[in-house]
Amino acid sequence: MKGILGLLRQKTAQRPDDPQDSVLFSTAFAGQGVDSAMLVPWEARAVEVGAKRLPASQGGKLLQGLWARDKYMAQLPADGIERMERFFDFATIPANRDLIQQDEYGNFMVVPLKGTIAVDRVQPWGEHLRLAETRPGDILGEMSLLDSGIRFSACTTLTSCEVAVLSADTLDEMMTQAPQLAASLVALLARKLSLRLRVVSARLSDHQK
Template sequence: MKGILGLLKRATPHSPDEDKPDSLLFTTAFADLGVDPSMLVPWEARANEIGAKRLSASRGSKLLQALWAKDKYMSRLAANGVSRLEQFFDFATVPAERDVIRQDEYGNFMIVLLSGTIAVDRVQPWGEQLRLTEARPGDILGEMSLLDSGMRFSLCTSLNECEIAVLSADALDEMMSADAPLAASLIGLLARKLSLRLRVVSARLTDQKS
């Protein structure tokens, strides 16, 4: 945790030259990797494309708090952590059969599913669409691209009307400046959950080979 706090302190601008890009900020990470800005799909563009409607912050925050209180990792946030997160999240309702995240695109946001079901598929090189899982309320999607600025690994499609919470790179950078301890806790917990998911996938692949 101290290491993450140190990273956050270095990422917070202290120079009077505030326009100078900081390579540690999530909003500049794609440019640092040479990604063409036109390839980046922000949440605002995706929300407009799929017809997402704004969900009240009070309902969204209430759902998020109830779900994360039951989560092994996210429940470790400070007692008032979710209420402090509310100002940094966008909350929305997504119609059924909409692609919230698309495979191989660059996106700078992650999603927490609050209600409904989202299919997580991967299209194979030969065209077959493989169902990896079906996300349930409380599951987090897209955090890998938010953290490492890489391409999306899978296609995420709403199977029914879903309520979601969205955290963008801009909002995460804002959190790092406004509430560094909260940002450090969130990033650390996301990294742990992501690591656990990758270990599970690795174990499955190993079992298939044996």
């Protein structure tokens, strides 16, 4: 994670017209040796789950309202979330659809705007464990987006949901067009991820006792 933040500092120091545009996140999986055929992008998953596009104006207002009440995401610049809106895809997803599958490679994160999503993990010995049921404004899948690793858990819609999706490609666009804003977002995502992993780790440890 420190390596990512270091690269972000380098990127934000570049001039906006620097010819070395940011491709930090969209090329990260290839840099880790992951074959492109193994990668599940949002465009493919959207088709699989029957996603329907949600107007950006509607989804953006929901995202702004939810993150404005989050003690971490509210640290973004006053107009930051509004400026981010154009980098997100917004969609409605039916119930009982796998947005994220455990152990796959995926280069997008999901923010539930309405509805509930289950976060489940199959342990190495075969036990099925429910880690959480989301609330609107939570963030899912950011770990793989940030570190180019496999998905730790599966995320399944329990109800019809409205979601915001940020992919590696559009995060790189943000890095090029609004580098300070992108750096702030990634730093906050890393902080929230660290806190959540501590909670999940504690829960898994308690479950094994």
